[in-house]
Amino acid sequence: TFPIYFQVLVIALTLTVILMSIKPVKNMISPGQRMNASFNPLHLVNSYGAFGSVTRTRYELIIEGTTNETVDDQTEWKAYEFKGKPGHPGRTPPQIAPYHLRLDWQLWFAAMTSIQTNPWLIRLIKKLLKNDEDTLGLLRDNPFIPFAPEFIRIRLFKYEFTSRIEQKQTGNQWKRSFQGIYLSPKSLDDF
Numbered sequence: 798t799f800p801i802y803f804q805v806l807v808i809a810l811t812l813t814v815i816l817m818s819i820k821p822v823k824n825m826i827s828p829g830q831r832m833n834a835s836f837n838p839l840h841l842v843n844s845y846g847a848f849g850s851v852t853r854t855r856y857e858l859i860i861e862g863t864t865n866e867t868v869d870d871q872t873e874w875k876a877y878e879f880k881g882k883p884g885h886p887g888r889t890p891p892q893i894a895p896y897h898l899r900l901d902w903q904l905w906f907a908a909m910t911s912i913q914t915n916p917w918l919i920r921l922i923k924k925l926l927k928n929d930e931d932t933l934g935l936l937r938d939n940p941f942i943p944f945a946p947e948f949i950r951i952r953l954f955k956y957e958f959t960s961r962i963e964q965k966q967t968g969n970q971w972k973r974s975f976q977g978i979y980l981s982p983k984s985l986d987d988f
Contacts, residue, residue, distance in 0.1 A: 862946030875940035951980035
């Protein structure tokens with residue numbers, strides 16, 4: 798058993814934390830939530846969150862390659878599929894917790910900015926153009942076996958969940974709409 802002074806100290810600290818938690822808890826359940834805000838001068842109890850809310854619409858980068866030696870209107874493109882991020886509209890979103898698929902996560906964030914702010918993405922493209930085994934191990938599949946693609950491009954799509962009716966009609970979990978070219982077709986020679 799612990800000495801009485803220690804028990805009193807623990808109870809006092811517990812009550813202090815509970816009282817200091819009232820404002821952050823009110824903030825968390827309010828519609829005007831403030832993220833990463835401090836609610837007391839000691840900064841012992843505050844709110845933290847990566848997102849104030851998670852939307853049902855998201856932007857995704859789709860990385861595609863081709864074995865064609867030239868790029869034109871007839872070029873056949875094949876998409877790389879990732880383990881955790883949306884890709885093919887018919888694919889059910891996987892349950893990956895407690896794992897963190899960092900590459901998939903980073904690609905989601907990259908879709909919110911330009912290629913210039915994501916130099917790591919250029920390194921990824923170079924590795925894919927070489928069919929780098931370690932890099933391909935991070936993906937769900939490689940559509941380019943046994944030969945590496947000649948060109949890779951990245952397209953930006955807007956993804957939304959389908960309604961129950963749409964899902965029954967199409968079999969798709971997602972509906973997506975093309976938003977634009979994120980990275981025009983590149984070969985190893987372009988780098």
